[in-house]
Amino acid sequence: MPFDQTKNASLLGVLRRSASLQVQETLYAADGYELHAHPDLVDRLKHLINYAENASFQFAFGVPVLYAPNGLIFATVEGTSSLQLYLPGEHGWGRPYAEYGDSWRQGRAWAATAPHEEEVIASFVRLASSIVTAAGKH
Numbered sequence: 849m850p851f852d853q854t855k856n857a858s859l860l861g862v863l864r865r866s867a868s869l870q871v872q873e874t875l876y877a878a879d880g881y882e883l884h885a886h887p888d889l890v891d892r893l894k895h896l897i898n899y900a901e902n903a904s905f906q907f908a909f910g911v912p913v914l915y916a917p918n919g920l921i922f923a924t925v926e927g928t929s930s931l932q933l934y935l936p937g938e939h940g941w942g943r944p945y946a947e948y949g950d951s952w953r954q955g956r957a958w959a960a961t962a963p964h965e966e967e968v969i970a971s972f973v974r975l976a977s978s979i980v981t982a983a984g985k986h
Contacts, residue, residue: 851906852919859921859948860908867909881910886928892957893925899970900977914973920980923973924948931957931969933976941972 853860868882883890893912897903902917914923922934932945935953942955955972959965 850919851904851908851913851915851921855919856908856915856921862948863909863911863924881907883907884911884927885925889925889928889930889957893923893931896923896931896957896969896973899973901974901981903977914977916977916981918981920983922976922980925957929956929958931955933972934980935972935976936979939972939975941968 866884885893890912893914894905897905897914900914900916900922903914903922904917906913906915908921908924912925913921915921920934924932926932931942932948932952932954933942934951935941936951939953942953944950945952945954955969957969959969
């Protein structure tokens with residue numbers, strides 16, 4: 849099942865406004881749009897899906913996203929290291945990402961040097977996934 853366009857309308861509107869059509873499929877294109885993330889970061893998001901139960905991966909206007917079984921998007925990546933997670937309230941990870949709305953936070957997709965940082969990222973990916981799964985809407 850693809851992500852739900854109605855439930856994600858606000859986020860998809862933001863992504864659509866920054867989308868650029870890409871006629872020719874290349875390493876930096878996805879589903880007819882210019883890719884907004886480095887291919888290595890796309891692979892990183894595909895790895896992070898392992899931390900979210902029953903999540904799926906898809907592109908939305910060239911932006912890689914993860915979404916829950918109910919169709920709600922809870923994670924995106926952009927650039928070379930930026931991870932955005934749906935985390936309503938203060939959860940101690942990243943910084944507010946108002947471009948997507950008050951409930952989104954942005955941080956690094958890659959663990960730095962400390963071994964525990966991968967588990968920190970994994971725990972917030974799990975949390976974002978569980979929040980949208982339980983809520984049923986943003």
